[in-house]
Amino acid sequence: MLKQGLHQKLLQKLSPQQIQLMKLIQLPTIAFEQKLKQELEENPALEVGKEHEEDEFDSFQDEYDDSGNEKIEADDIDIDAYLSDDEIPSYKLMTNNYSSDDEEKYTPYASGTTFHQFLEGQLRTLSLSEQDQIIAEFLVGSIDESGYIRRELIDIIDDLAFTQNIFTTEEDIERLLKTIQNFDPAGVGARDLRECLILQLQRKSITESRELAIEILDKSFDAFVKKHYQKLLQKFSINEEELKDAIIEIEKLNPKPGGAYAQDNKIAEQIIPDFTIRIVDGELELSLNGRNAPELKISNEYTNLLKGYKESKVKTKSQKDAVLFIKQKLDAAKWFIDAILQRQQTLLLNMNAIMEYQKDYFMTGDERKLKPMILKDIADKINMDISTVSRVANSKYVATPYGTKLIKEFFSESMKNTQGEDVSTTEIKTILSTVIDEEDKNSPLTDEKLAAILKEKGYPIARRTVAKYREQLDIPVARLRKKIV
Structure with missing residues (x-):
């Protein structure tokens, strides 16, 4: 049976501006810069630069807030609220301290060859039949970043049949796999750790300790992994010194040959700290990375468009539509600038509370002086929600006299x-x-x-x-x- 009725509810909802602020707070420096660039590209009413004019939008925001369902018409917009009386060009209020030969300093990025490209380059030096070439390329593509083929050969045979329409045998796969296992780095193409280590030892010149190491890996791999040294001494009739030499040979090997190559060719990544803590005259000094505090302003071009609309005697429909569009962009620009300012204040407030709470550590660098600290401790201290503190702690770094640290590392139980x-x-x-x-x-x-x-x-x-x-x-x-x- 259907019934109609009236019910009162008290709901707590976040405004779009609050959601935008929360998203900005959790962004680290690099991601924040990307978001800033995106906003500048999408909103032409927003520009980089210092806003010298007095903020003239507050009165309009209160009077013509269209966050509800009411519709704002072009004739209802108070154009004067968007126009500034300050006619001084911005360039007259700025000082140029740069010479013409100053260069922009930046960190160059290195481009490298990927691990699979390195293997494919070696494959191209071989003289193979057309079918063997396709199979070998498929095997190289099946090698993971660590340098292993983790799949069963029978599965590779099935995939070749379904995807490449090539029918082959396990013997042919084994033959081509052994060819690939002769590629660099040594140990690549192995199907497990045991085979990987043996392949590397076989590449080296033969000595007694290496021969023993190969025999141990081949016949007693489980006992070696579990470090049952007494069993190894008895099984191979050797003394501790001989076993020690064989273990030293094995310890020199690389269990992830592909990983080593990828590490050498990996583009260096630099952590950009969001805060810096220094000790100045025996006191802690906190500063926010300047890249987190950009100078933004409202575009003068958009102000001029509004001025032209106001002075126009005949206002066409297209002009009215343009004014509504300008209003949207100006509001969005102002909200974004306000959100950035609130972000800066929130970050500094949180980090300052953490710095004061862990003052003994930041003064000495002794990790034993880190106090037990949970999110609630900081949230109670600055009267903010725990989720806000979490957003700051989980993704931000601070440069200290003892290295760059992830902020969440200062939190611990007691x-x-x-x-x-x-x-x-x-x-x-x-x-x-x-x-x-x-x-x-x-x-x-x-x-x-x-x-x-x-x-x-x-x-x-x-x-x-x-x-x-x-x-x-x-x-x-x-x-x-x-x-x-």
């Missing part, structure tokens, strides 16, 4: 030490990492022993918590940290 003081989990991870670095690699410390050592140092944490922190630090278990010294 726990109490034996003295009842709140300490940061970052501090505990730093101590844990130091303890593991100083352990006897011939007999690495288990998580239980690490927990006991941390307890002695005043940090009573459970074994499972030690395991969690160790995994976050990307440190393997004790058995895999074992080395023959």
